[in-house]
Every structure is written in structure tokens, then in C-alpha cells.
Amino acid sequence: MSTTVTQLDKVKTGRWNGGRSPFNVEYGKIMMWFFLTSDAFTFSAFLIYYGTQRFAHLTWPDPDKVFQSIPFIADHGYPLVFVGIMTFILIMSSVTMVLAVEAGHRNAKKEVVGWMIATIIGGLMFIGCQALEWTHLHHAGFWWGSIPGQEGVSPEVSLAPFFSKEISEVSAQQFANLFFTITGFHGFHVSIGILLNIIVLGMVLANTFERRGSYLMVEKVGLYWHFVDLVWVFVFTFFYLV
Numbered sequence: 001m002s003t004t005v006t007q008l009d010k011v012k013t014g015r016w017n018g019g020r021s022p023f024n025v026e027y028g029k030i031m032m033w034f035f036l037t038s039d040a041f042t043f044s045a046f047l048i049y050y051g052t053q054r055f056a057h058l059t060w061p062d063p064d065k066v067f068q069s070i071p072f073i074a075d076h077g078y079p080l081v082f083v084g085i086m087t088f089i090l091i092m093s094s095v096t097m098v099l100a101v102e103a104g105h106r107n108a109k110k111e112v113v114g115w116m117i118a119t120i121i122g123g124l125m126f127i128g129c130q131a132l133e134w135t136h137l138h139h140a141g142f143w144w145g146s147i148p149g150q151e152g153v154s155p156e157v158s159l160a161p162f163f164s165k166e167i168s169e170v171s172a173q174q175f176a177n178l179f180f181t182i183t184g185f186h187g188f189h190v191s192i193g194i195l196l197n198i199i200v201l202g203m204v205l206a207n208t209f210e211r212r213g214s215y216l217m218v219e220k221v222g223l224y225w226h227f228v229d230l231v232w233v234f235v236f237t238f239f240y241l242v
Helices: 027-056 081-105 109-140 155-162 169-205 208-212 216-241
Strands: none
Touching: 027 169, 027 216, 081 109, 081 216, 109 169, 109 216, 155 169, 169 208, 169 216, 208 216
């Protein structure tokens, strides 16, 4: 990869110019790291709150019973299979992003284009799967401010299919609110990542980075995409495994 740097990264020798940067990293790249660090605190706060609520209640919806459908195939009987497929898709998109960055280091434009298209397709597939999962849970009765229930039927009966131990309306409502909030927040990040990848792909096709002599922007977007994948590992663990 070319060592071309921006004006901000050049050595500043003036008395009041600050001198050389203490970090051997391009300005935009280190700013991406700062952003991801701040975003990590936001996700951490969400997940810590979820964990606090989860273990503050004596009972909680059982993930094996809540997430046991495969859209268009089965409504129940396959616990965590569909979310496993979702996770595999997102992890593979991270692999294709790595390959796109590696191709950028070699200035291999055609390979960068191919791997970025694969990454975008993987992101779209993940968002599509998440939309199907949300739709299924919404039809089951879960949503912000609402839980499964039928007129004339006690909550214990309506919620029984989702609990392994005692049934709690409060736990079910907390679970629904936090699930849609946190997975929605993550899905929003994935959507932003897809948009960024599409923009950068357009720049690759327009030979923008060929003229600059560097595909560093692909690497910056790759950092964001890997962060999104890493966050999903924690979301997956908290909601589906614990």
C-alpha cells in the first residue's frame, strides 16, 4: 500500500505546530478508532443493563423456547438454529471484508470490488434475517410495551410457552423492550455499515483510490464492519445463550 498521507499527518516542524504525532497511524484511521471506542461504551451500557435485569429477576424467558423458529420452514422445534445461521452470515461477511482490505494493500482493484460486493450481500442477508426474526416475534405478541396475551386468557397461560420456570409478566416485558432496543441498535449499525461499504465501493469503481495511490479508506470501513461483527458476538451471547 502507498504511504501517502494527508497534510494533517505530515511532520510539523514549526515552533507552535505540535511536532510529530506520537502515533504512527493515519489521522482518519485513529479517528475511527476513537469513534469505535466511544460506541463500545454505548453497547456496553446497554448489555450491562440487560445483564442486571436478567439476573435481578428470579425467572426470565427461555431463549431456547423464544427463538426456536425457522422462517418459512418451521414455527417451533429448532432452538437457536436460525440465529446461528444469522451469526454465520455476519462472520463470513467479516471474512470477506478482511479479504477486501488485503486486496487493497496489493492495489488489486478487481478483487477489492468482488470482496466488497460479497460483504454488502452478507450484510443485507443479515438485516433480512433480523427483519424476519422481528416479524415472527411481533406476531407471537412481543414488541415494545407489549407481550403475548389473549383476551380472556390469563398471562400465565399466554406466556407459558416461553418460560421454563415460573412465569413473570414483568420479566417478559423487560425482555421484549431490551431485545428490540439492543438488536435494533445493532441492526442500525449494520445498516450504516452497508451504506458505507456501498459508498466506498462506488469510490473504488470510480478509481478514486487508484488516483490517490492508497486503498486506506477500505481499511477504515473494514474497522467499522469488524466492530459491528464483534458487538454481535456479545449480543448473541447475552440474548441467545445466557
